[in-house]
Amino acid sequence: MARHAWARLHATAAFAAVERGEPEAAVRSVRSARSAAARYGECPTCSALLNPVGAQAHVQAGAPEGAAELAAAAARFALGYMAKIKPEFDKRGVKLMALSVDPVDRHAQWAADIEETQGTAPNYPMIGDADFVVSKAYGMLGADVSGDAADRTAAQNQTVRGVFVIGPDKKIKLILLYPMTTGRNFDEILRVIDSLQLTARHAVATPVNWRQGEDVVIAGSVSNERAREVFGVWKEPKPYIRIVAQPA
Numbered sequence: 001m002a003r004h005a006w007a008r009l010h011a012t013a014a015f016a017a018v019e020r021g022e023p024e025a026a027v028r029s030v031r032s033a034r035s036a037a038a039r040y041g042e043c044p045t046c047s048a049l050l051n052p053v054g055a056q057a058h059v060q061a062g063a064p065e066g067a068a069e070l071a072a073a074a075a076r077f078a079l080g081y082m083a084k085i086k087p088e089f090d091k092r093g094v095k096l097m098a099l100s101v102d103p104v105d106r107h108a109q110w111a112a113d114i115e116e117t118q119g120t121a122p123n124y125p126m127i128g129d130a131d132f133v134v135s136k137a138y139g140m141l142g143a144d145v146s147g148d149a150a151d152r153t154a155a156q157n158q159t160v161r162g163v164f165v166i167g168p169d170k171k172i173k174l175i176l177l178y179p180m181t182t183g184r185n186f187d188e189i190l191r192v193i194d195s196l197q198l199t200a201r202h203a204v205a206t207p208v209n210w211r212q213g214e215d216v217v218i219a220g221s222v223s224n225e226r227a228r229e230v231f232g233v234w235k236e237p238k239p240y241i242r243i244v245a246q247p248a
Helices: 005-019 025-040 052-061 063-085 086-090 104-118 133-137 186-201 224-231
Strands: 098-100 126-128 162-164 172-177 216-218 235-238 240-242
Touching: 025 133, 063 086, 086 186, 098 104, 104 126, 104 172, 162 186, 172 186
Parallel strands: 098 126
Antiparallel strands: 162 172, 216 240, 235 240
């Protein structure tokens, strides 16, 4: 096991404990992660978890502050990484936007924390959704949710971990919902965007695990006569599977 793997292991356990609603177990895991980091070397992917202030608040308050501290670390990783790879979205003509149930006046603190822990501050808009209007409209929180966002625990807010891809026609093209203990996969998000843009321009579908530049399947709505005009020849293992090279 890598030198810092123990810290990562305990940090992951902390996330899982928060998701189960077990704050005391989360605190123990944070302490173990911090101890492992001190002994074997800090894990760069979970350093934001090893915050003595957050852990102490968790011990004193019993749950919400510390649990929120742990849950927020996952968001820091995603927002910071998204800022780093923003050029990938830019060259695809995709605009980024983040949603937070924190009020806007806390975003500057968040941005500074993300820059400190991830090396890049958010370079895209962040929506403050303290009244839950957007979260409820997109089905990330129940219609009955109300009150002060600051009073909600991390376990209650864990559903606000969705990824939405919205097309130029203002329609939702993709929804991904992640559990609190699983980081978002931006390689997959970019892959889906490539597929959405390709299939919007051409009458094709992308097969399982498709990557940019690989073969595609002619859409079933295209007749063979029309397919010959547009695509020429194709491979046909079955009449309903017409495989061609990715259109330019």
